[in-house]
Amino acid sequence: MTENVPFLDLSAQQAEIIDEVLPKWREQFRSAAFMGGPEIAGFEQEYAAYLGVNCVVGVSNGTDALELAYRAVGVGPGDEVIMPANTFIATAEAASRIGAVPVFVDVEDEYLLIDPDAVAAAVTERTRAIVPVHLFGQTAPVELLAPIAERYGIPIIEDAAQSQGAASAAGRAGSLGRVAATSFYPGKNLGAAGDGGAVMTDDPELARTVRDMAAHGSATKYVHHRVGFNARLDAVQATVLRAKLRRLDAWNSSRQEAAAWYGQILSGIEGVRLPSVRPGNSDVWHLYVIRVEERDRVLAELTADGIGAGIHYPTPVHLTEAYAHLGYQRGQFPVAEAAADRILSLPMFPHLLEEQQERVAAALSTAMSRALVPVA
Numbered sequence: 001m002t003e004n005v006p007f008l009d010l011s012a013q014q015a016e017i018i019d020e021v022l023p024k025w026r027e028q029f030r031s032a033a034f035m036g037g038p039e040i041a042g043f044e045q046e047y048a049a050y051l052g053v054n055c056v057v058g059v060s061n062g063t064d065a066l067e068l069a070y071r072a073v074g075v076g077p078g079d080e081v082i083m084p085a086n087t088f089i090a091t092a093e094a095a096s097r098i099g100a101v102p103v104f105v106d107v108e109d110e111y112l113l114i115d116p117d118a119v120a121a122a123v124t125e126r127t128r129a130i131v132p133v134h135l136f137g138q139t140a141p142v143e144l145l146a147p148i149a150e151r152y153g154i155p156i157i158e159d160a161a162q163s164q165g166a167a168s169a170a171g172r173a174g175s176l177g178r179v180a181a182t183s184f185y186p187g188k189n190l191g192a193a194g195d196g197g198a199v200m201t202d203d204p205e206l207a208r209t210v211r212d213m214a215a216h217g218s219a220t221k222y223v224h225h226r227v228g229f230n231a232r233l234d235a236v237q238a239t240v241l242r243a244k245l246r247r248l249d250a251w252n253s254s255r256q257e258a259a260a261w262y263g264q265i266l267s268g269i270e271g272v273r274l275p276s277v278r279p280g281n282s283d284v285w286h287l288y289v290i291r292v293e294e295r296d297r298v299l300a301e302l303t304a305d306g307i308g309a310g311i312h313y314p315t316p317v318h319l320t321e322a323y324a325h326l327g328y329q330r331g332q333f334p335v336a337e338a339a340a341d342r343i344l345s346l347p348m349f350p351h352l353l354e355e356q357q358e359r360v361a362a363a364l365s366t367a368m369s370r371a372l373v374p375v376a
């Protein structure tokens with residue numbers, strides 16, 4: 001009887017940090033110091049140093065981080081925010097919550113990241129932000145968007161929720177735009193023990209705006225100089241994030257080794273398109289995404305075989321029911337749409353074992369050998 005391979009197993013991560021975290025949690029419980037305090041400030045400073053940015057503001061989750069970043073650069077009702085069609089829906093929701101309009105564009109085929117030519121074609125007088133998403137642990141080509149952003153005076157806001165530690169030649173994902181947002185949802189490369197997020201920027205003024213907005217429009221207790229909301233990070237989460245940040249590079253290296261091993265053991269399987277790394281980039285493999293024909297059948301067979309696999313994401317955002325009101329049609333973004341029918345995320349986490357990967361390869365090989373459509 002062979003063992004099942006989970007899609008994601010974070011238990012080994014918690015085991016590594018528990019002795020460091022529990023005494024601090026005990027002290028927080030004793031003093032009831034849950035909001036504010038040295039753990040949050042410490043994490044913000046350490047994450048800023050790690051990314052090479054001036055300011056990090058810890059917030060409640062990645063979606064709030066995006067909304068705060070959009071608002072901080074002045075995105076308002078009716079403004080357009082350009083973003084890729086294949087992202088997690090939160091990138092769009094954060095714009096919609098402001099009353100702004102997500103404007104979707106297609107991605108390029110090789111890396112499934114935002115297509116700079118498509119962005120250039122989508123700019124209008126109402127465009128107020130361009131949002132590259134560093135999907136799957138990659139770094140989107142922000143330097144190719146920069147000339148467009150400069151020409152029209154539109155800020156670049158990075159969605160760095162899937163890319164903690166990733167880098168391109170230009171620097172770390174999350175340090176490349178005017179402002180960036182990230183998520184510390186437990187399953188991200190840097191994950192909390194619940195919800196968390198952050199906004200990153202070099203601009204202290206912008207950081208201050210975000211911090212105030214996330215705390216009821218107030219820098220001083222009960223002095224409210226704008227209408228804000230509540231989107232703070234708490235000390236319980238910051239404690240976990242500090243402990244995990246110290247291990248992030250090691251865990252990302254493990255993911256890179258696992259990705260290299262997949263590259264070797266999957267390369268002989270006919271009909272499987274492996275992910276590639278843009279030259280000069282260091283990807284951190286939040287997800288390991290292959291492309292196959294008959295994806296749903298292959299996924300069903302892997303699942304039946306005890307292999308955890310997923311689809312990120314089955315429906316490009318422009319075709320979701322939630323965004324039907326924007327009137328997009330199937331066929332508008334052929335690359336994102338074709339990818340959505342073929343992408344398959346294989347098990348990937350820092351403590352994934354080589355033997356587990358070999359189980360995945362064997363199951364995938366069996367599933368692919370049953371292909372109904374002959375592969376070219």
Ligand SMILES: *Cc1c(COP(=O)(O)O)cnc(C)c1O
Nearest residue numbers: 061062063088090091161183185
């Ligand atoms: C996870 C994620 C978010 C949202 O983060 P939450 O913390 O779940 O709100 C936004 N964008 C992308 C690309 C994500 O993967």
